[in-house]
Every structure is written in C-alpha cells, then in structure tokens.
Amino acid sequence: MGEENKVRLHGTFMSPYSKRVELALRLKAVPYEFVEEDLKNKSRDLLKYNPVHEKIPVLVHNGKPICESSVIIEYIDETWKTGPRILPEDPYRRAKIRFWARYLQEHVFEVLLKVIKTQGDEQEKAHEELKEKLKVIEEEALEDISYEGKPEMGLADMVMCTMLSPYKAQEEVLGFKIVDPEAVPGVHSWIDAINEVDVVKELSPPHEKLVQIIRAFRQMSLSRS
Numbered sequence: 383m384g385e386e387n388k389v390r391l392h393g394t395f396m397s398p399y400s401k402r403v404e405l406a407l408r409l410k411a412v413p414y415e416f417v418e419e420d421l422k423n424k425s426r427d428l429l430k431y432n433p434v435h436e437k438i439p440v441l442v443h444n445g446k447p448i449c450e451s452s453v454i455i456e457y458i459d460e461t462w463k464t465g466p467r468i469l470p471e472d473p474y475r476r477a478k479i480r481f482w483a484r485y486l487q488e489h490v491f492e493v494l495l496k497v498i499k500t501q502g503d504e505q506e507k508a509h510e511e512l513k514e515k516l517k518v519i520e521e522e523a524l525e526d527i528s529y530e531g532k533p534e535m536g537l538a539d540m541v542m543c544t545m546l547s548p549y550k551a552q553e554e555v556l557g558f559k560i561v562d563p564e565a566v567p568g569v570h571s572w573i574d575a576i577n578e579v580d581v582v583k584e585l586s587p588p589h590e591k592l593v594q595i596i597r598a599f600r601q602m603s604l605s606r607s
Contacts, residue, residue, distance in 0.1 A: 392440040406454070440454075470536070
C-alpha cells in the first residue's frame with residue numbers, strides 16, 4: 383500500500399465504536415493500521431485529527447481524518463465500492479437502517495450500559511427497560527435490519543454486534559438473562575447469526591476473556607458510584 387493510500391485507525395481495543403469501524407474495514411477487505419490510543423494520555427495525532435471532540439475513533443485515509451464511527455462507516459462504504467454494501471442502495475431502505483442503527487445506539491446501548499454499571503433497584507429498573515427496548519426491536523425492526531438470511535452484514539448489524547454479541551459473557555457476569563430466547567427469539571437468532579460471521583469471529587476475544595473484561599468494567603463502574 384502506497385503511503386498516499388495508507389489507512390490508519392486510531393481507537394482502543396475496548397471501544398465498541400472502534401470495533402464497528404474495524405468490522406466495516408474487514409468486511410470491505412481494506413488493509414489498515416490500528417493505533418491503540420491511551421485515552422488518559424492521548425496522542426498528538428489524535429488531538430490533531432479530532433480537535434473538536436478529542437475522541438476515538440478517527441480514520442485517517444490519504445492523510446485526511448474522518449471522525450465519528452457512523453460517519454466513518456458510511457465513508458468506508460462510499461469509498462471502497464468493490465466490497466459488499468454496508469448500507470442499501472435504495473434511499474428508503476437506507477433511511478430505515480439509519481433510523482434503527484440510531485435507535486440501537488441511543489436507546490438499547492445506553493440502557494444496557496446502565497444494567498452493567500448499576501445494582502439493586504436501579505439495575506432492576508434498567509433491566510426491565512432493556513427488555514422493553516429489545517421487544518420493540520423484535521416486533522418492529524427485524525424485517526428491516528436483521529442479518530439472518532442476508533449475504534453480508536450492514537450498519538445495524540455492526541451496532542448490534544458491538545452491544546450484544548457478548549451477551550453470554552454479560553449474562554455470566556450479571557447472573558440473569560440479557561437476551562431471553564423465549565421473550566425475543568428473533569433478536570436472539572439475529573445475534574447468534576452475527577456471531578457466526580467471519581469478521582466478527584476475528585475481532586472477538588475468547589469467552590473467558592470477555593467475562594474478565596465485563597466483570598472488571600462493572601466493578602470499576604460500581605466503585606465510582
């Protein structure tokens with residue numbers, strides 16, 4: 383790869399936002415360099431490339447930075463056209479995918495974090511809310527966004543992957559069901575199908591490692607509250 387075409391991703395191993403971008407790059411078979419950032423001591427390049435938010439991920443292509451994971455993924459989809467499409471060609475279907483990807487991020491992901499980071503009544507309330515949000519996905523969204531039966535992953539699949547692909551590890555740490563196959567069988571099947579995709583397997587740590595990561599994150603969050 384010539385220097386002028388070099389692709390570099392500034393992110394962290396733990397970031398779901400970085401992982402979404404990596405999924406997109408690997409799906410498109412784009413060679414890239416991953417720069418692991420220390421968010422307590424951010425690199426000069428990160429601060430230079432994203433001076434507005436000073437956050438990861440940042441994709442640098444041809445020396446030009448692109449920020450925000452959803453923006454980066456659409457850039458990848460539009461730039462590397464030879465690989466599978468991440469967003470559909472049809473404008474209406476594309477709009478629906480964007481809607482549900484945002485719903486997953488703003489409603490499901492935020493509530494899931496509350497479940498993992500809290501305990502007692504607060505956790506119970508968040509868990510009930512998560513069940514309601516997943517029921518919405520089950521009843522309203524699966525026909526539009528689920529991976530199952532499609533030839534490749536899309537934007538909504540990537541967002542869901544970085545939230546609930548490790549649901550078995552999350553359940554082991556928390557001691558209760560996160561994705562109940564009886565309550566939301568379609569969501570359960572969708573996530574299991576995502577977990578069988580090659581690029582997802584490439585980026586997923588072993589189950590035991592996931593349990594350690596989630597447990598450490600939960601303990602750190604509880605100690606701060």
